[in-house]
Amino acid sequence: MRKPNIRLNRINDKTKLLLKFNYISSVLSLIIGLICSYIFHMYGTIPYVFYFYFVLNLLNIAAFNKHKNLTAMAICTSVLSFLSTVVITLFSGGINSPFIFILGLIVLAGYISTRVFGKVYLYLIITTIILIYLIDYINFDFIINEVPDSSRDLFSLLSILFSVYLLGGVLGKNLLNTHHKLYRSKARIEKSVDEKENLLREVHHRVKNNLQTVSSLLNLQARNTPNEQIKELVKSSQNRVIAMAMIHEMLYVRDNLSKIEFGSYVQELTQYLLRTVERKDRNIDVVLNIPDTLLSIDTAIPLGLLINETVTNSIKYGFKNQDKGEITIELEKRYQNKFILKISDNGAGFPLDYDFKNSNTLGIRLIHNLARQLQGTIERLPTQTGTIYKLVFQDIASQFNP
Known part of the structure; x- marks a missing residue:
């Protein structure tokens, strides 16, 4: 029953992490979208992408509460995050946009989900960054920087704070908790193994002592009979007992118990x-x-x-x-x-x-x-x-x- 419980705990941990990431990223997206609209006076694509991400991610969470499919929610979250980040990056400076660092968080989130997702995200995002660089290098006219000159420093600050909070407050904190759980689990396992080894060592020690007792009884019995043939038979049995006792003694005194x-x-x-x-x-x-x-x-x-x-x-x-x-x-x-x-x-x-x-x-x-x-x-x-x-x-x- 232990393996299913471990698997269930792992799924529960991933579910909590993904839900926490979705809720926090949605709320932060709404806040940044409002700041872009009403403080930075940005009326183009960027604030609407933040709003769309907020709404669609909440719908994704609501859908998960009904279908309970963790993989489906993870895929929807990754696709929404990836597309939103790419669009905001393209319209806020391209390869020079501070928001491009969010793509690194997507890779990390992918590896937390599954190793396969992590590899897919890694190669996809590397390819995407190269494409963004090529778009900047070719200088397509349809790509413009919507962030006003007067607000670019503040937008950079918001982007960095957004990245750092998601990295440290959500993903990093989860990694630290996971590390502590693994450490405590390892300590419990090592303690259990030590206890079992000591118990097994004690078993070998007692078996050796019992076999030696049997050998001593056989020796006494051989001494109390005048029949030489019986003495030979008892001595042969005694040697067989000693042959087995030696094995248990070696297991008891040496490190290898098996x-x-x-x-x-x-x-x-x-x-x-x-x-x-x-x-x-x-x-x-x-x-x-x-x-x-x-x-x-x-x-x-x-x-x-x-x-x-x-x-x-x-x-x-x-x-x-x-x-x-x-x-x-x-x-x-x-x-x-x-x-x-x-x-x-x-x-x-x-x-x-x-x-x-x-x-x-x-x-x-x-x-x-x-x-x-x-x-x-x-x-x-x-x-x-x-x-x-x-x-x-x-x-x-x-x-x-x-």
């Missing part, structure tokens, strides 16, 4: 796995080849769990009979949001007859499920030594993204 710096995350995760899964009598290195990449939380969580499974399998089973080993993780960005992730090790690898796709082990099934969650595919590439996983996936837009 994107994960993937390289830093993988480095923290693999170092944690090496500390908790690797035997102390072995030396396994992890080599990362990951460019600066930001991934959404909806991508980072399943991807982190997938890396957790593959790296854990490599550490636990790939180097059983080896004292040293190396695990390599490479990320390559292809096109749009497509990525290729390769996880390889130089360990013992799988038996040649091992059916990777139809395996019933929990870890392998979980890897396939996570790949589908990433809207991607995973395969084990043939190799003479070790194991190579190739995952093709795409970054999934997070629900927290702006």
